[in-house]
Amino acid sequence: MTLPAPEPTRIPVGLGDRSYDILIGPGLVAGAGARIAALAPGAACAVVTDRTVARHHLPALLASLDAAGVRHAEVVVEPGEGSKSFATYADVCGAVLDGRFERGDLVVALGGGVVGDLAGFVAATLKRGLRFVQIPTTLLAQVDSSVGGKTGINAPQGKNLVGAFHQPALVLADTGCLDTLSQREFRAGYAEVAKYGLIDDAPFFDWLDENRDAVFAGGANGAEARRHAIALSCRSKAAVVARDEHERGDRALLNLGHTFGHALERLTAYDGARLVHGEAVAIGIALAFRFSAAQGICPGGDAARVASHFRAAGLPTRIGDVPGWTEGSGPGAEAVLDAMMQDKKVTRGRLNLILARGIGRSFLAPDVAAAAVRDFLDGEMAKG
Template sequence: MTPDAEASGTGSAPTRVPVGLGDRSYDILIGPGLLAQAGARIAALAPGAACVVVTDRHVAARHLPALGASLDAAGLRHAAVVVAPGEGSKSFDAYAEVCGAVLDARAERGDIVVALGGGVVGDLAGFVAATLKRGMRFVQVPTSLLAQVDSSVGGKTGINAPQGKNLVGAFHQPSLVLADTGCLDTLSPREFRAGYAEVAKYGLIDDAAFFDWLDGNRAAVFGENGPARRHAIAQSCRAKAAVVARDEHEHGDRALLNLGHTFGHALERLSRYDGTRLVHGEAVAIGIALAFRFSAAQGLCPMSDADRVAAHLRAVGLPTRIRDVPGWTDGAEAILDAMMQDKKVTRGRLNLILARGIGRSFVAPDVQAEAVRGFLDDELVKD
């Protein structure tokens, strides 16, 4: 679908992207005004259900009153639990706190956990829904660009462990995703840029035409909340929905969605999930640039493609080198060790998503650690 075909007015119907998973299929709805419609849409999905909204302190101040009013208008009983913003809330302590709050609200198995926020809130609330009462329904109301195009879709839920990111979790699909594009107007420029790294990722995986479109339209995507932005979100969701429908539990090509993430997760862990230094989307941007440069160093793709990818990310203000992380001091051995604790490592073998070119990514099993270590050594001495 072309961007002109993505309706953009506040009175228009939202763009619908279906996720086909048989009796667990659900819709992603994209457009402005969906927060105000959330109550009616949840009531239609689960008549009479109560809701427990999980959100963070920043998002609660911006959007919880509107969601609460929508739930009230639909006659839905609801409670809310508010956690601290940031990656630190993807923890065992926060998980226990939210579980306790949902139980204290006397939520039944047929009630709805609503995730209102970015990727951290979605992962945490989804994991609570996956595990409480052996599985509750949940609805994603993503408020960040990163969550709207990536983490709210596909059913990956979880929390972090001291040993690494997302190591405790479950696959648990939402019943509905409501991506209100109006919420993006409240994001800081840094938050929006961080989410854009995941948008670019979809073009780099297997859709060179989409990356070409982004190259020519990035200013419009970053500009007003109009057709270009909505098209970028919808196209990203279509790409992810198609992969999830083929490979829900990441036994095959769903792993391609991890382009840049093994490098990126290692950088996040070594920066101790300090959002003042590095947020997830920035780590992914560096990871994508590293994956393309490593691919070029291994003779898999042209260096001109790696340079083009890095230039595109830099043009929107994203970091592309390890040294771009403020206060970085760790060496190649520490980065490699963190990568080896990634959940995508298989029997001690490092699996990476590499590229033969833009739009031509592939799963590379059993990548030699020594090659990665040497590459990282070189990266750390570059400006």
């Protein structure tokens, strides 16, 4: 006899009349149709997904929509960061318009961070705004990119430079989807989980030190640890978003490691074979802690502990860990710094970084001296 799925964990995101719920648990894709029909009675859905996710999860979602009597059409894009482009954005917009979807209808993002960002931006801009539902299928998307309303695409000048804040109407984080991820993709998402402990929750990072293997185990053995890690991450992000929706204050802390990481992604031309986003974040966080230690801000032992934690999870922690990027054969410190200067947190040409006074004690450091970052990067690259 098949037991019914347990009730999902519910985490509210409090934004007044734009508030919404994050639901976390198994079986949510199979039940999505009923929840969507209840959210928007009579609405149709344009489902945006990628080819890989479609193979694993699209049939269950479409069957659920059919059972709930929800009209739908599907738009399938290529997997990978390359789909966060002007060209793919135009293609998806055209497909949704061809499907004759109205302003009262919904865009549904079924996939990881790339699909969520792309579909969300389509929803934000078509007909001056359609509602959308996030159904994140990767760990990274479940704990980070599906929550908070950041949507967008990449530009040749850098990552996520074209976009809009557009909150979802509902987030369905089906933990069962994580069992279809490769170990590499799961590890990449784990970097974003650990980030929440490193920002302002040292006890959570301590818990991860003790329970990392259970989080990675999945299945019956790791289900509760995995759900706890996802729920705590989402609760942390939801609280920050409610305080600072448009990143004018402490929401910037959620970008710990991202200024370094986005620069590395840009310089590898968003080539997922070499570097995926979560790996770039892991390197970026390790760099942020080592830079903080080099500036005398953070204990060196904390920086070493962060790097050790990521290495034990199978994540890279140094620029030289990126395939094909060793001393003398990859872009130099000046190129990395130049890419960092394209970051959205740069203000009037001044570099703002998220640094750390220790584990769980991150802060926004305004006007960081570019020369100090360049010297630090030179040293990092010399170490390989």
